Amino acid sequence: MNRCLSLALALTLAFAAAADWPRFHGPNIDNISPDTGLLQSWPEGGPTRLWETAGIGEGYSSAVIAGDTIYVTGEIDEACVITALDLDGNIVWQKENGKAWSGSYPGTRSTPTVDDGLLYHLSGVGNFVCLNADSGDTMWSIDIMEEFGGRNIIWGLAESPLVVGDKVICTPGGEDVSMAALDKKTGDVIWKAEGTGDRPGYASPILVDYAGLQQIVMPMSEAIIGVRASNGEVLWRYPHKVYTNQNITTPLYHDGHVLISACGRQGTTSLKLNVSGDECSVEQAWLNETLDDKQGGIILVDGRVYGYAESQNKSEPWMCIDVETGETIFQSNPIESSYKYRNGCLTYADGMFYLYTDDGKMALAKPTETGFERTGMLVIEDPGERQTWAHPVLS
Numbered sequence: 072m073n074r075c076l077s078l079a080l081a082l083t084l085a086f087a088a089a090a091d092w093p094r095f096h097g098p099n100i101d102n103i104s105p106d107t108g109l110l111q112s113w114p115e116g117g118p119t120r121l122w123e124t125a126g127i128g129e130g131y132s133s134a135v136i137a138g139d140t141i142y143v144t145g146e147i148d149e150a151c152v153i154t155a156l157d158l159d160g161n162i163v164w165q166k167e168n169g170k171a172w173s174g175s176y177p178g179t180r181s182t183p184t185v186d187d188g189l190l191y192h193l194s195g196v197g198n199f200v201c202l203n204a205d206s207g208d209t210m211w212s213i214d215i216m217e218e219f220g221g222r223n224i225i226w227g228l229a230e231s232p233l234v235v236g237d238k239v240i241c242t243p244g245g246e247d248v249s250m251a252a253l254d255k256k257t258g259d260v261i262w263k264a265e266g267t268g269d270r271p272g273y274a275s276p277i278l279v280d281y282a283g284l285q286q287i288v289m290p291m292s293e294a295i296i297g298v299r300a301s302n303g304e305v306l307w308r309y310p311h312k313v314y315t316n317q318n319i320t321t322p323l324y325h326d327g328h329v330l331i332s333a334c335g336r337q338g339t340t341s342l343k344l345n346v347s348g349d350e351c352s353v354e355q356a357w358l359n360e361t362l363d364d365k366q367g368g369i370i371l372v373d374g375r376v377y378g379y380a381e382s383q384n385k386s387e388p389w390m391c392i393d394v395e396t397g398e399t400i401f402q403s404n405p406i407e408s409s410y411k412y413r414n415g416c417l418t419y420a421d422g423m424f425y426l427y428t429d430d431g432k433m434a435l436a437k438p439t440e441t442g443f444e445r446t447g448m449l450v451i452e453d454p455g456e457r458q459t460w461a462h463p464v465l466s
Contacts, residue, residue: 180228
């Protein structure tokens with residue numbers, strides 16, 4: 072629930088004032104904060120609560136920060152509502168983005184993206200809106216389901232928009248149009264990528280710039296695809312079938328490789344990008360079958376990949392693997408998540424990991440050669456009746 076997210080956000084704001092966090096997983100879409108000088112251990116009970124806010128609705132999306140404003144989304148009276156807050160948690164403005172997702176696990180999904188004074192948001196039913204980030208005024212809006220023959224998925228669209236130069240990207244997953252680029256200021260269509268046979272995934276796209284080729288990499292319902300950023304040509308498709316099509320984890324890029332992970336014992340895979348001129352193909356470099364991240368994200372730090380393994384929930388699910396070989400370095404259990412949902416997410420700053428569970432607990436932890444060493448613990452008071460899947464933000 073977003074109310075819990077705002078509380079977690081307030082607690083992290085206590086540490087230091089620093090860089091923006093303008094989109095899902097931060098400025099570099101790697102879930103790493105550039106902040107330094109943060110606490111390396113917490114007092115008993117965790118950091119002091121600064122504030123708690125209400126009236127922002129319910130949902131599963133994360134917060135973003137741009138300048139002195141925090142942006143969140145939530146369902147209020149069946150509407151998808153975008154809220155701007157000041158750094159003290161006071162509501163500055165609210166704007167509806169059509170109907171909220173009302174199917175299984177109702178509420179908002181997509182995290183907003185803020186770029187050059189504009190805010191972009193995709194609702195769970197496909198309404199893609201651009202707002203003035205200061206005022207909330209609508210600049211343009213488009214229904215990607217109607218415009219591109221999009222096809223929704225079991226739990227609703229969850230993509231956080233990607234801005235590439237003068238374009239903003241969306242993924243309708245239609246039979247004829249898999250992905251589209253819009254002019255970020257007008258909403259006009261710049262290009263449309265042909266259909267790949269896939270509906271959208273639940274993840275967000277990343278931009279990969281390697282060997283002179285810029286491409287957008289996006290998990291779809293049953294595959295990962297690479298699309299040329301300049302004109303939307305589909306460069307490659309890598310089959311990646313997951314239980315109930317839960318391709319949720321946003322990919323990571325490292326040294327000519329794309330890292331993807333998924334639940335249901337799908338594991339974590341490194342795909343080698345083979346670029347030749349303006350073409351690209353992919354091949355599997357390695358597969359770690361144990362680190363099967365569900366939706367908490369994976370983080371790459373100093374040559375090591377960290378994440379939460381759904382299949383290891385009853386034992387030691389917080390994992391570290393080598394990015395070059397895929398070999399497991401350690402498994403540990405510094406904080407327990409619920410067995411019902413089997414999910415934990417994490418973020419990183421200043422040498423420390425912030426491990427967050429789906430029932431409102433957070434651990435501050437230092438990675439070692441054998442596991443996570445916990446140096447602080449926080450339990451969110453009254454986390455709400457729903458699972459807390461919103462990823463924490465540290466700024």
